[in-house]
Amino acid sequence: MKxxxxNPYNGKQVGEYTAHTSEELDAILERATTAFESxxxxxxxxxxxxxxKVGQLLRDDQEDYARMITMExxxxxxxxxxxxxxxxxxxxxxAENTEDFLKIEEIATDAKRSFVRHDPMGAVFAIMPWNFPFWQVFRFAAPTLTAGNTGLLKHAPNVFGCAQMMEEVFLKAGYPKGVFQNIIVHQDQTEKIIAHDAVKAVTLTGSEKAGSAVAQxxxxxxxxxxxxxxxxxxFIVWEEADIDQAVKTAVSARMLNCGQSCIAAKRFIILEGIYDEFVSKFTQAVSELKSGDPMDDGTQVGTLARKDLADQLNRQIKQSIAQGAELLLGGEQENCFHQPTLLANVKPGMPAFDDETFGPLAAIIKAKDIEEAFELSERSKYGLGTTVFTKDTAKAxxxxxxxxxxxxxxxELVKSDPRLPxxxxxxxxxxxxxAKDGMMEFLNKKVVYVGK
Structure with a gap:
């Protein structure tokens, strides 16, 4: 299988990758076990x-890696x-904190000595998405490998070039062969990999549907x-907020990565006292974003990663408008490109309110007060993050x-930070x-008890 x-911007082929055979996959899994032992x-x-050293190599060759991300x-x-x-x-x-994270935890009991040590488990299988093709992998790989586990990566097929480059950077840094391996397979091989004795744990970043299947x-x-x-x-804005700062942050929170982010702000819940001012300034700011060739330094909004993703977003927009949402800006699609789009008068029951919209669409909702704003915020089956803008931070x-x-x-917009879970x-x-929590996910918290 090939x-x-x-490249979603110009339709040109970036690379072609041959799937591993069943025998090659078996060898990769066995190598993960052997590599773990040492x-x-x-x-x-x-x-x-x-x-x-990996971090330094990333900085040294930043432009090569960045170009592959953008092209794919x-x-x-x-x-x-x-x-x-x-x-x-x-x-x-x-590199700087693992020694502290893994230190032995002494616990006073009836024993002469009792403590908890943190031991690696083995191979961790990572299924990763295309939207942040390097970051999603490194936030798994850095703690997992440093703790002593080995890693197996199944990346999204449209970013296999990025996956290959990441395997190469670990080898270049001096990691033994088998500690971090890129697997080129179709998703129908997922069960075989998870079932293998080499694999001790699974981590997935992706859609709700994919997560449910892999969790099963x-x-x-x-x-x-x-x-x-x-x-x-x-993204909730209270009436005494700094509106200009809220608008500036809102644009980044929604339009970064062309809106293709699980933690992007998607529902903008604005208190009625400042609703008109916020909407006017937000609309103006989004309209001034520069779209174009993603390889140009001045481009702020690129394409979506695939045409089917742009098609899906456009359907969600059209369905929401048919249900009463008001189109303030954008709404048009051409192949993989979708205009940054603002919808007002969005209500629960509309796709723009209920669904995860993976693209440059902002749904604007009016709330009469703070209580209603939080009630609307909680009307979601998802639970990643919430932003509140206000000058009264103590109350927030x-x-x-x-x-x-x-x-x-x-x-501030919701974002990931290596120092925070x-x-x-x-x-x-x-x-x-x-943070420490991420490293602990794939460790054996082993109790050692020394009797008197």
Whole structure:
């Protein structure tokens, strides 16, 4: 089987990749087991030195990696460079903090000594999406490999070029063969991989549908799993907020990566006292965004990664308008490109309110007061994150308990940070990535008890 990577901006083929045969896949899985036996015994200082080197290699060859990201999925080149830099940052974070994260936890009991140590599990199978083709992988790989596990990557077929480059950078940094391996297979091989004795855990970032299917397989074979799935984040603006700053942040929160982000703000819930001012300024700001060739430094909005994704977004927009939403800006599609679009008068029951819209669509909702704003925010099957904009930050902090999501950001867009745990609730998945929590997900917390 052949997989083709196609530039969504110009339709040109970027690369062609041949699927691994059944025999090749078996060898990869066995190699992950063999590599773990020696890799897990390497001194922690050796593993932190290597992940630090990976971060430096990413910076050294930033432009090559950024160009591949942009060619394969259409992200503006400036954003691709930022993505590569963020990957280097997460490498630095675990190089600097893993010794502290993995230190033995002494616990006083009746024993002469009792403590908890953190041991690696084995091979972790990662199923990753195309929207942040480097970042999604590195936020899994940096803590997982540094803790002593091995990694198996099944990336999205349209970014197999990125996947290949990431395997190469680990080898270039000095990682033994088999510690991080890129698997080129169709999704119908997923069960075989999860079932294999080499695989001790599974992590997936992707759609709710994909997460449900993989979680069932993980349960069937009793493998630990972590799911980072969809989102429908709300962006709430209170009446005393700095409107200009809220608008500036809102544009980034929705239009970054052409809106193709699980943690993007999607529902903008505006209190009625400042609704008209916010909508006017937001519409003007979005209309001034520059669309064009993603390889141009000045481009702010690129294409969606595939035409079927643009088609789906356009259907959601048209259905919402048919149900009473008001089109304020955009709404048109040409192949993989979709205009940045604003819809007002959005209500529960419309696709623009209920569904995850993966593209440059902002749904604007009016709320009569703070209580109604939070009630509307909670009317979602997803639970990744919520933003509140206000000058009364103390009051906003008091409302944190009202939000069931995995993150609550005040006067800032919801974003991932290597220093903070990241993950969602409800249909957004379970488990946490990044920070110490992300490293602990794939470790055996082993109790050692020494009797008197």
């Amino acid at each position: 997989f083709k990577s196609v 890799w897990s015994q390497k001194p922690l200082s050796h593993r932190t030195d290597l992940i630090k 999925m259409g992200k503006p080149i400036s954003e691709s460079r930022a993505e590569v830099n963020k990957c280097a940052w997460v490498c630095d974070h675990y 397989l993980a349960g069937k074979y009793l493998k630990k799993s972590l799911m980072e799935l969809g989102g429908n984040n709300s 902090v008091e409302y944190a308990h009202r939000v069931s999501d995995g993150a609550y950001f005040i006067n 990241f993950g969602g609730t409800k249909r957004s998945g379970y488990g946490r990535e990044l």
